[in-house]
Amino acid sequence: MSDKKRTIIPIGPYHPLQEEAEFFKLYVEGEKVVDMDIELGYNHRGIEKLSESLHWDQSTFLVERICGICSTSHPFAYVNAVEDLAGIEIPIRAKYIRSIIGELERIQSHMLWLGLAGHFLGYNTVWMWSWKYRELVNDMFEFITGNRMHYAMMKIGGVRRDIEKKDIPQVEKMCNDLIPALDLFKGAVMDDPVIHARTKGVGILPREVAVDYCVVGPTARASGVDIDVRRDDPQNSAYSLVDWKVIVTQNGDVFDKAVVRILEMYESIKIIRGCLSGLKKEPEGIFDLNVKEIPSGEGIGHYEAPRGEVYHYVRSDGTNRPVRHKVRAPSYVNVPSNQYAVKGETISDAAIILAAVDPCYCCTERVAVIDKEKNKKLMNGFDLIKLCQKKTELLRKMSF
Amino acid sequence: MNENTINLIKEKLGSKIKKFVEYNPKRFYIDILPSDVVSAAKILFVELQLRFIIATGIDRPDGLEILYHFSDDKSGSVISVRVLIADKEKPEIETISKIVKGAEWIEREMWELLGINFRGHPNLKHLLLRDDWPEKNYPLRQGQGEGRKNV
Numbered sequence: 001m002s003d004k005k006r007t008i009i010p011i012g013p014y015h016p017l018q019e020e021a022e023f024f025k026l027y028v029e030g031e032k033v034v035d036m037d038i039e040l041g042y043n044h045r046g047i048e049k050l051s052e053s054l055h056w057d058q059s060t061f062l063v064e065r066i067c068g069i070c071s072t073s074h075p076f077a078y079v080n081a082v083e084d085l086a087g088i089e090i091p092i093r094a095k096y097i098r099s100i101i102g103e104l105e106r107i108q109s110h111m112l113w114l115g116l117a118g119h120f121l122g123y124n125t126v127w128m129w130s131w132k133y134r135e136l137v138n139d140m141f142e143f144i145t146g147n148r149m150h151y152a153m154m155k156i157g158g159v160r161r162d163i164e165k166k167d168i169p170q171v172e173k174m175c176n177d178l179i180p181a182l183d184l185f186k187g188a189v190m191d192d193p194v195i196h197a198r199t200k201g202v203g204i205l206p207r208e209v210a211v212d213y214c215v216v217g218p219t220a221r222a223s224g225v226d227i228d229v230r231r232d233d234p235q236n237s238a239y240s241l242v243d244w245k246v247i248v249t250q251n252g253d254v255f256d257k258a259v260v261r262i263l264e265m266y267e268s269i270k271i272i273r274g275c276l277s278g279l280k281k282e283p284e285g286i287f288d289l290n291v292k293e294i295p296s297g298e299g300i301g302h303y304e305a306p307r308g309e310v311y312h313y314v315r316s317d318g319t320n321r322p323v324r325h326k327v328r329a330p331s332y333v334n335v336p337s338n339q340y341a342v343k344g345e346t347i348s349d350a351a352i353i354l355a356a357v358d359p360c361y362c363c364t365e366r367v368a369v370i371d372k373e374k375n376k377k378l379m380n381g382f383d384l385i386k387l388c389q390k391k392t393e394l395l396r397k398m399s400f
Numbered sequence: 401m402n403e404n405t406i407n408l409i410k411e412k413l414g415s416k417i418k419k420f421v422e423y424n425p426k427r428f429y430i431d432i433l434p435s436d437v438v439s440a441a442k443i444l445f446v447e448l449q450l451r452f453i454i455a456t457g458i459d460r461p462d463g464l465e466i467l468y469h470f471s472d473d474k475s476g477s478v479i480s481v482r483v484l485i486a487d488k489e490k491p492e493i494e495t496i497s498k499i500v501k502g503a504e505w506i507e508r509e510m511w512e513l514l515g516i517n518f519r520g521h522p523n524l525k526h527l528l529l530r531d532d533w534p535e536k537n538y539p540l541r542q543g544q545g546e547g548r549k550n551v
Contacts, residue, residue: 041528049540084427214452214502226473227451233426233476300427300469300478302453313456313469326456333454333502 005029009347009384011354024338024354031346036339051325056082056156056294059325063312064150066329069112072105073305074312074327075154080235081312082156085299086291090236094158094287096275099238100171101145101153102303103268103275107178108137109306110261113355114185117258120352121198122389126188133181140174143167158288165284168276175269182269186262189255194396199255203341203353206252213337217308217330218260219357223252229304237303242274254356294320305330307357331357348391351384405448405472409479412443426477429467434483434493437468441481441496444470450479452500457510459541460484464491464516485516495521513540 011024025037047066051059063074076098083090111134118126138148144163145151153159163171189195205215210223220227228246230239247263249256296318302311308330315324334357342353406428410417416439419431432440444450450470458465463486470479485491495518497504507518508527515538518524526533 041526041530044528046539084424087424211449211451212501214500229476232471232473233478298423298429300480302471302478309453311453311469313467315458324456324458326454328454328506332505336502336505 006034009350011350026342026347026350028347031348033342033345033347033350036342038335038339048325048327051322053321055320056322059322060154060156061152063327064152064154066327067305068149069109070105070305070307070310071150072101072153073303073310074329075152076102076237077301077303077305077310077312078314078325079154079156080237080301080303081299081314082294082301083236083299084301085297085314085316086294088157088236088289088291090158090289091286092238092241093162093279093282093284095236095238095241096279096282097159097161097163097287098154098236099242100163100272100275100279101151101159102237103271104137104140104144105151106268106306107265108134108141110265111137113261113306114189114258117352117355118188120355120385120388121195122392123188123195126185129181130185133178136174136177136181140171143170155288156294157291160288162284162287163279165280168280171272171276175272178265178269182262182265189258189262194392196255197395198349198392199258199352200251200253202254202349203345203356204251204253205337205341207250209340210252210337213340214333215308215337216333217304217306218257218264219308219334219337221246221248222256222260224248224250227309229302229309233302235301235303238275238278239271241278242271244270244274254352257356294318307331308334347384348387351388405475405477406479408448409444412447413440416440426475428477428479429482430479431482431484434485437481437483438494438496438499441468441499444479444481445496445500448472452502453478455503455506455510457514457516457540459514462486463488464514466493466510466516468496490517491515492517492519494519497521512538514538515541 007028009026009028011026023039023042026033027035047062051062054062060075060078063078064071066074111130115127115130118130141151142148145153145161153161205219205223207224210220210225216227226246226248231246234240244267247260247267249260294316296316298315300313302309310330311328313326314322317323338354338357342350345353416432416436417430418433421429423429445452450472453469453471455469456467463484465482465484468481470481472479483493485493493516495507497507498520504523505527507521508524510516511518511524512526512529512533
């Protein structure tokens with residue numbers, strides 16, 4: 001190994017668009033990735049420490065800003081944690097509304113991922129179409145909550161706004177409009193031989209390794225680990241009241257991760273429809289308990305974000321601020337698993353493997369291939385994506 | 401299902417349990433000694449196949465506390481194992497990352513933010529803070545910057 005020339009490919013670390021800054025250092029020999037280093041901390045904001053100085057209610061808004069794409073998952077887990085601490089059971093109407101918001105968010109997040117995965121593979125049509133249909137969901141958010149991002153719906157003891165009876169047909173219509181789009185994507189991914197060739201057997205994360213790295217969410221479910229917080233521990237939410245199922249596949253490659261996400265969107269629509277029919281039966285107006293005092297104690301809340309389990313731990317001493325607030329985002333455990341998945345693969349596949357975990361795509365746009373000895377720039381992020389796209393193009397020509 | 405797992409945990413951990421709290425039917429807190437942490441992790445993660453979620457480090461007036469959170473996904477309950485390191489000057493504990501690969505990052509984080517030394521950790525270097533962060537400066541200890549001064 002020592003006589004071969006090793007090149008380091010740095011991916012990252014910083015891009016104004018990405019939600020979390022990471023720095024991947026790929027060690028390559030020729031075309032093959034032999035090792036990888038991950039560095040964090042470029043965007044450490046000290047949220048946990050900051051939360052210790054905020055009122056219980058203010059922290060809901062603070063944790064909402066941890067992530068832009070899954071901005072309701074963190075407050076969802078946080079209010080669950082505080083309610084677990086205080087032993088609060090929220091009104092059933094609030095449970096339905098929480099689940100609807102959570103699932104809408106899952107759809108828009110998965111669509112975003114699907115579009116970028118398509119772009120990396122050279123399928124720019126998939127990218128444009130999926131972002132086009134994502135607009136439907138964002139418009140729905142604006143209609144329900146007043147915001148396209150950062151919906152601010154979660155509140156300790158309930159939700160902040162009601163979904164009124166007169167608004168329900170609009171949401172139902174959006175669900176109906178989305179189904180044909182999902183069918184389209186399902187066909188585009190499942191039936192396309194070139195996508196099969198590009199993603200099947202690529203970046204495999206076997207089940208034992210997935211368990212060892214403690215990965216969560218679609219990354220775990222694609223490797224055959226049957227976990228989903230929504231089913232396993234539906235704290236103050238309506239997931240136990242409606243009919244849906246957890247999608248699990250066995251192969252652990254990029255293809256399976258895409259399939260899990262696409263099929264999950266169908267389940268999300270199913271959950272939203274179930275919650276809407278549940279909402280119709282409940283009396284309007286009762287959606288908040290108006291919690292004022294938080295007793296001393298400790299509480300744990302978790303929620304299945306689009307990327308996996310979000311985990312919050314809070315401790316209270318009876319005052320109006322938490323003593324300790326621990327946050328764990330899903331990427332914290334999912335990203336290290338890249339270290340295994342990317343080993344032995346070629347550079348042209350690296351972009352899609354790193355993206356398959358759904359960490360932050362924009363960092364892959366900041367790639368630079370540097371010759372270690374001459375310290376000369378050979379490639380940048382666009383070249384790497386182009387390389388990835390070129391491979392698909394080649395395969396496409398071969399198959400026709 | 402839930403009852404069984406909890407009974408199994410009680411039986412396997414045996415005399416290691418110093419205090420057992422059932423906060424509610426899905427949340428359990430178990431106090432153990434710092435010296436038992438590796439064997440407890442082995443029992444929970446390897447034998448009982450619980451999923452390791454994360455660990456929480458907390459600075460208390462009487463020492464540094466670590467909570468190892470394990471999830472039993474079949475029943476949806478969370479079992480938190482609590483250890484208290486009384487020595488605040490030179491806090492040390494055995495690493496569990498040799499058993500649980502997923503604990504590597506959080507131990508690095510607790511090492512830099514709280515100053516707990518994890519004996520036998522394969523790669524104890526800065527994760528979130530920059531490499532030239534001043535020594536003996538632990539941001540998550542009480543009395544640093546904003547936040548309350550005592551618990």
